[in-house]
Amino acid sequence: MAVLLRRGLFVALHHACRQGRSSVCHPALPAALLGARRTKKTWPVSFSQDELKKRLTPQQYHVTQERGTESAFTGDFTHHKEDGTYTCVVCGALLFNSNTKFDSGSGWPSFYDLVKEESITLSDDFSYGMHRVEATCSQCGGHLGHLFDDGPRPTGKRYCINSASLGFQSKDAAPASSGAEGGAASSSVSDGKTEL
Numbered sequence: 390m391a392v393l394l395r396r397g398l399f400v401a402l403h404h405a406c407r408q409g410r411s412s413v414c415h416p417a418l419p420a421a422l423l424g425a426r427r428t429k430k431t432w433p434v435s436f437s438q439d440e441l442k443k444r445l446t447p448q449q450y451h452v453t454q455e456r457g458t459e460s461a462f463t464g465d466f467t468h469h470k471e472d473g474t475y476t477c478v479v480c481g482a483l484l485f486n487s488n489t490k491f492d493s494g495s496g497w498p499s500f501y502d503l504v505k506e507e508s509i510t511l512s513d514d515f516s517y518g519m520h521r522v523e524a525t526c527s528q529c530g531g532h533l534g535h536l537f538d539d540g541p542r543p544t545g546k547r548y549c550i551n552s553a554s555l556g557f558q559s560k561d562a563a564p565a566s567s568g569a570e571g572g573a574a575s576s577s578v579s580d581g582k583t584e585l
């Protein structure tokens with residue numbers, strides 16, 4: 390990400406350079422400047438609202454783009470136990486692994502850890518007269534849910550995420566070019582009359 394920001398700034402500087410002085414652009418920028426840019430709500434990936442309205446269900450759109458919350462126990466992934474990975478439904482960014490999912494009893498999919506620390510951006514949310522920590526996709530800025538500090542070990546964290554914000558990629562459905570053919574999984578199906 391820093392690379393992208395750097396590149397953007399470099400282009401801007403380069404453009405300035407071309408308008409006059411030397412062709413050598415300033416190579417280094419203060420880290421503080423880069424950091425300051427990060428606080429602006431511009432995300433690496435963006436989609437037009439029209440496209441998202443077509444591609445997402447009304448519920449997915451409402452939750453991710455309007456910071457909505459699905460009703461407890463209504464989401465597709467609340468009790469979902471398949472092995473695989475959970476992604477951002479908007480941009481496809483990898484967010485959670487099924488092995489960090491746990492049953493929190495809250496009615497929303499709950500995870501105690503992220504696949505990558507930087508995949509989610511946290512910010513204060515003071516809506517509804519309370520203070521919560523909002524979890525947002527770091528790639529597209531889509532609303533995911535909230536982070537609480539009452540999760541299980543080892544992290545003690547509970548990422549309380551709307552099913553409507555998530556996509557799921559089954560472990561079994563992952564690109565199967567890893568030479569696993571002929572393995573244990575092949576014992577099922579095929580030639581019609583298999584006798585057990």
Ligand SMILES: [Zn+2]
Nearest residue numbers: 477480526529
């Ligand atoms: Zn996203």
